Structure formats: structure tokens, C-alpha cells
Amino acid sequence: MNVKNTVTLSDRYLRHAERMVEDGQFPSVEKVIEAGIDSLMQADDQAGADHDPLAGVADEIRRRMQTPRDQWIPMDRDNLFDSVRARLDEKYKSK
Template identity: 30%
Template sequence: MTHKTTLSFTDRHHRFLTEKVGEGVFASQSAAVAAALEQMIRDEEERAILLDGMANEIRARMQTSRDEYVDPAPVFAAARRAI
């Protein structure tokens, strides 16, 4: 189902849309806007997946006991030598 709506664009955005339609990249300005919205939806979904993965990793690491921690001194010493 499609819905008709009215959108307003800056001169820059309107010029870009008009150029892309003229170049044949998109069939219409509506198609270009729909493609942009689809990309935004994919970006948001990917961001949610990544944030969920990070949250799960943080939760898992919070369960790590202190005796499993890595001593940072040798790691930083090696980094200082490299610098």
C-alpha cells in the first residue's frame, strides 16, 4: 500500500533528487526518498543488533572473575616501547 504525502526539501536536497532522477539512478523523486528511508531502516536495525551484541558482551565480561583478568603492566610496557 502506498500513501500520498507532501514533503519539503532544501534547495540542495531538491537539486540532488532532481539530478539523480535525471541520471536514471531513480525512477522518481518518490523512489529516491523511499530508497533513503529503506537505508535508514537497515541502518537502525544494524545498530540495534550491534548494540545488543555489545550489551551481551559486557554482561558476559561482568561475570569474569578478577583472577582471570590480564595484568595490564606488560601490555602497556610493550606499547610504550613501540612508541
């Protein structure tokens, strides 16, 4: 549902919005303002996601994806856990 509202913009912001419309980036000044509000809403959503307990999981997955391929554990369905255990044993023996 659209609600009509009146917004007062400074000359600077209005000129910039009108220039974006003239350049064909947006069909109207209204859409420029909506895009700005959308950007603020996404930033709020992202800030909320930082407090999300699963956000750490996503960070860990990204971190692990940076692991060089030569350090990956090959997928051997029959011996996968044996390989993981062997790697962990090696890691903890050296400490």
C-alpha cells in the same frame, strides 16, 4: 499500502534528487526519498543487531575465518577430537 504525503525539501536536496533521476539512478524523486529512508532503516536495524546476543557469534566466526589455512585443524572424522585436544594441550603447556 501507499499513503499520500507532502514533503518539503530544500533546494539543495531537491536538485540532488532530480539529478539522480536525470542520471537514471532512480525512476522518480519519490524513489530517491524512499531509498534514503530505506538506508536509515537499515542503519537502525544494524544498530539493533549490535545489541543482539548473537551478533558476537557472527563476529567470532568472521574472526576465525581470518585464520591462516596452515593453522586450521584438519577434518579427520575418526580422530577430530583427538587433534583438538592435542592442540589445546600444546597451547596450555606453553603458558
